[in-house]
Structure formats: structure tokens, C-alpha cells
Amino acid sequence: xxxxxxxxxxxxxxxxxxxxLASLVIGWWVFPQVLYSQKTQPxxxxxxxxxxxxxxxxxxxxxxxxxxxxxxxxxNEKCAECHEDVLGETKDEEIFVTQYVKKNVEVPWxxxxxxxxxxxxxxxxxxxxxxxxCHPDVGKSNTLPTYYENRISGYSKQTMKMWQCERCHAExxxxxxxxxxxx
Numbered sequence: 734x735x736x737x738x739x740x741x742x743x744x745x746x747x748x749x750x751x752x753x754l755a756s757l758v759i760g761w762w763v764f765p766q767v768l769y770s771q772k773t774q775p776x777x778x779x780x781x782x783x784x785x786x787x788x789x790x791x792x793x794x795x796x797x798x799x800x801x802x803x804x805x806x807x808x809n810e811k812c813a814e815c816h817e818d819v820l821g822e823t824k825d826e827e828i829f830v831t832q833y834v835k836k837n838v839e840v841p842w843x844x845x846x847x848x849x850x851x852x853x854x855x856x857x858x859x860x861x862x863x864x865x866x867c868h869p870d871v872g873k874s875n876t877l878p879t880y881y882e883n884r885i886s887g888y889s890k891q892t893m894k895m896w897q898c899e900r901c902h903a904e905x906x907x908x909x910x911x912x913x914x915x916x
Contacts, residue, residue, distance in 0.1 A: 769881040769890050775840055776828040777876055782821075784872040791864045791872070801857030806842050809834050843880045845869075845891040853916050866901075867893060 783789045794807040812834070819830045833840050846868065848854055859867075869878060869891070881890035895914075902909045 768884060770884055772843055772880045772882055774843055774877050774880060775833075776825040778825065779823075779875045780871040781873055781875045797856050801855035802853070803856055806840075806844070809837070809839055843882070843889070845878065845880065845889045846893060847889060848892065849888070851915050853914060867897075 783794075794811065796804045796807075798804050812829070816826065816830055816834060819827050829840070832838070865872075871878070878891070882888070883890060898914060899909050901907075902913075907913070
């Protein structure tokens with residue numbers, strides 16, 4: 734009579750859970766570390782000093798073009814209206830005035846919300862919303878957020894994602910047709 738061999742189970746429940754745990758660690762911790770590089774702004778900028786201390790609003794520095802698109806970050810010329818010379822005692826303001834304003838060199842800021850070229854976003858069409866509904870509330874912050882750049886696309890991790898725009902459009906009853914936001 735032929736002897737039947739019992740099939741040997743390889744592993745069991747414990748190796749399965751170890752595999753799941755390893756996958757979660759790699760997916761949630763290792764992969765983002767590999768995908769995003771951390772970059773530093775040229776110097777720190779305190780929004781809090783300007784918003785709370787000087788009573789400025791976002792629109793005081795962040796302006797728009799006639800078509801409603803964002804004109805970019807303020808130029809040195811705009812900042813030099815107040816900061817032609819060092820006013821305070823911070824090292825960051827001294828860096829700004831001596832290395833950028835006096836030398837007539839624009840600050841190479843890393844833009845957190847830069848959108849791909851095929852996206853058209855009109856801030857004027859969204860003027861009924863508070864800036865902080867889409868942007869972090871940096872008005873109360875003395876430091877700039879950490880900038881994370883996607884090594885593949887070159888865009889910031891903080892760039893608004895299409896799903897966020899679609900969700901808001903659905904909530905307020907605005908069209909989600911492709912041509913509304915894409916060129």
C-alpha cells in the first residue's frame with residue numbers, strides 16, 4: 734500500500750501578518766521617504782509678523798493678473814517698499830535685504846501650490862472662498878512649512894490634488910467637466 738504524505742503547510746498565520754506589517758511599513762513610511770525629497774527655502778519668512786503685527790491680508794502681497802490667474806509670489810520690488818533696509822533684528826530679514834534686495838536678485842522661493850501647465854486655476858473665480866480653504870493657514874505661523882518635492886514629477890507634495898478640486902466642485906454644485914480646469 735502506498736503511503737500518503739501529509740502536505741506540509743508552509744508558513745501559517747504568523748508569516749502572513751509579518752508580510753502585511755512589512756508591506757504597510759514600506760508603503761506608508763519607506764516609499765514616501767524615497768519618493769519625496771525635503772528641500773529648504775532660501776530663508777525663513779514669518780507670515781505671522783506681517784498678518785498679526787502689520788495687519789496685512791493675503792492680497793496685500795499675493796496678487797492676480799487680469800485673467801484671474803495667480804501672479805506669483807511678491808517681487809523684491811514689492812517687499813522693498815517696506816524692506817529697503819533691515820527693519821527688525823532677525824537674521825532672515827538681514828539675509829533678504831543684503832543678499833536679495835541690495836543685489837537686485839529675486840528670491841528663488843519653492844512654491845508649495847504650483848500647478849501643472851495643463852491646469853488653469855482662476856483665483857478670481859474662487860474669490861468667495863477664504864484662502865485657508867485651499868491653502869495652509871500660514872498667517873499664524875512664524876516658520877514656513879517643510880517643502881517636499883516629488884522626485885518624479887518635480888511638484889510639491891502640498892500641491893492641491895484633482896480629487897480635492899472635484900470634491901469641492903461637487904459640494905458647491907459647480908461643473909467637474911475637464912475643460913473647466915484643464916487647458
